[in-house]
Amino acid sequence: MGAMTAPGVELSFPFTGRWMAQNSPADHVPSHGTHLFATTYAIDFVALDERGRTAPRSWRSAFSTEAPEIFLGFGVDLLSPLSGTVVATHDGEEDHIARRSPFALAAYALTQWERVRGGAGAIAGNHVVIKDARRFVLLAHLRRGSLVVRPGDDVVVGTRIGACGNSGNSTEPHVHVQAMDAADATIARGLPITFATPAGHVLPRNGEPFIA
Template sequence: MLSTPPVVLRFPFQGRWTAENSPANRVPSHGTYLLGTTFAIDFIAVDERGRSAKHGWRSVLATEPPELFAGFGAPILAPASGTVVAAVDGELDHEARRSQLALIPYALSQARRVREGVRAIAGNHVVIALQPAGPFVLIAHLQRGSVSVAVGSVVMVGENIGSCGNSGNSTQPHVHVQVTDSTAWPTARGGPIVFERPQVNGGNWLPRNGEAFTAA
């Protein structure tokens, strides 16, 4: 898939968001080719001041309830039309970790999550097959109990599929999007993606790290 044209997706949310770990800045975007994440991108909802959540003593010294974050519970929409081939719910939403102190034990447990497989990494997630043989779009880190589609469901672009959560390999509520050539995750290869640009400018677009934008 590395030589194929980018898959054009629609942003899977509305409102104000910021891009992180964008392949517009580097490839592989998450520092690894593992689990087809080569061209994956993350999105964090922010308020009018560009904050994912207000800062306080917990953001400096401890963990934080995910409910404090702008994105937690935000509706997540299908970024493309297709057939649902995986729908996982029931994984816990973790406490958020913006504190460097709280991130230390989390970093030390990263290898264990990788060994445990896709549920430990993606948390609650949905995979949409754009065609029977792919490509496949993964939308990850959804809120527990929010997944509203099932395997075999045919979804249309813009249809609600769940809510933003903090499940899986996630340090604060956000949405992870990637495209792969397979759902055999140990050998899946990631493919490039672009998004329909907000109507004010038209065309397709891939936001860079830290770039904030409003999705209609």
């Protein structure tokens, strides 16, 4: 994956269907522009329709905000990308309105540090952390009320854990995946990740659709 120089934590894709990587270390490290909260190698995925859209376009997508329910990824089942034990979950954060409009995004950016000060719930939203050996994998921005696992549960690859949502620091429904060396993202370091596919393909670069 481009900028990666260290062996990655190999995962399975936590979803099925047509998706695209929006932010990833395939383009730059840190992938989210910061090492804060162990996001050094984090990847954001969005679901696409056959025309390559995350949701139908309308005047609202150009000038205003949109309901998260219109996005293809909203409510899609999320699957465990590894076998291990659930060590942390968080639910109860609302799925807020989505923003694709440059005007809405600019206003949202002004409140970024407010969310950082709000802690894990304000940033990751509803989320799950799964431990495998000494590695920890976080899936964030889940739909409120969708979590079906709790700390102490053992999961295997493909176990349903919840659904894609728009909670936390999220401008539209998407799946945020990151690997860490500790369960607490405020003190952990991010670890590189790779994804295994039956055909042995590597993750496409940002903006390239793929079928999981």
